Amino acid sequence: MTHLHITAWALALILLIVSYALYKKGSKAGKIVHMIVRLDYLLILYSGGDLFAQYAAMDFPQLGELIVKIIAGLWAITAIEMILVKTSKSKPAGSFWIQFIIALIITIVLGFVRLPLSV
Numbered sequence: 478m479t480h481l482h483i484t485a486w487a488l489a490l491i492l493l494i495v496s497y498a499l500y501k502k503g504s505k506a507g508k509i510v511h512m513i514v515r516l517d518y519l520l521i522l523y524s525g526g527d528l529f530a531q532y533a534a535m536d537f538p539q540l541g542e543l544i545v546k547i548i549a550g551l552w553a554i555t556a557i558e559m560i561l562v563k564t565s566k567s568k569p570a571g572s573f574w575i576q577f578i579i580a581l582i583i584t585i586v587l588g589f590v591r592l593p594l595s596v
């Protein structure tokens with residue numbers, strides 16, 4: 478399930494860039510890729526939920542850090558969605574890019590460096 482989680486969020490990063498670039502070019506395909514990104518959120522949530530169940534079975538070690546990890550993960554997804562919604566309306570998305578980078582760094586550092594489940 479760790480592999481699915483990593484694949485799901487890595488795919489979201491790639492599709493974020495593709496959809497953003499297509500929206501910027503004014504192409505209608507940006508909307509299609511945006512819909513695929515939305516389906517991918519479900520995969521991130523599903524695999525994250527499954528990892529949470531595995532984690533619960535270990536009696537919640539480092540629970541504080543896990544709570545921050547989950548909130549930052551949800552924040553990253555929200556930021557991705559806001560970047561694409563703003564860009565689709567030709568509005569500036571700079572503040573959401575900054576939030577996205579911060580949330581992404583927090584999730585990756587906590588996920589890979591601090592939390593116990595690994596690849």
Ligand code: HEM
Pocket residue numbers: 479482483486489521522524525526528529530532546547549550551553554581584585587588589592593594595596
């Ligand atoms: C774009 C958003 C996200 C990113 C970049 C991300 C990244 C990561 C990374 C790098 C790991 C460590 C993988 C490993 O070493 O096994 C991880 C684990 C995990 N993630 Fe996420 N994640 C995201 C969203 C979420 C969400 C929304 C949830 C909650 C529903 C979630 C729940 C978990 C859990 C429970 C773990 C296991 C923690 C552990 O290693 O002990 N993640 N995530």
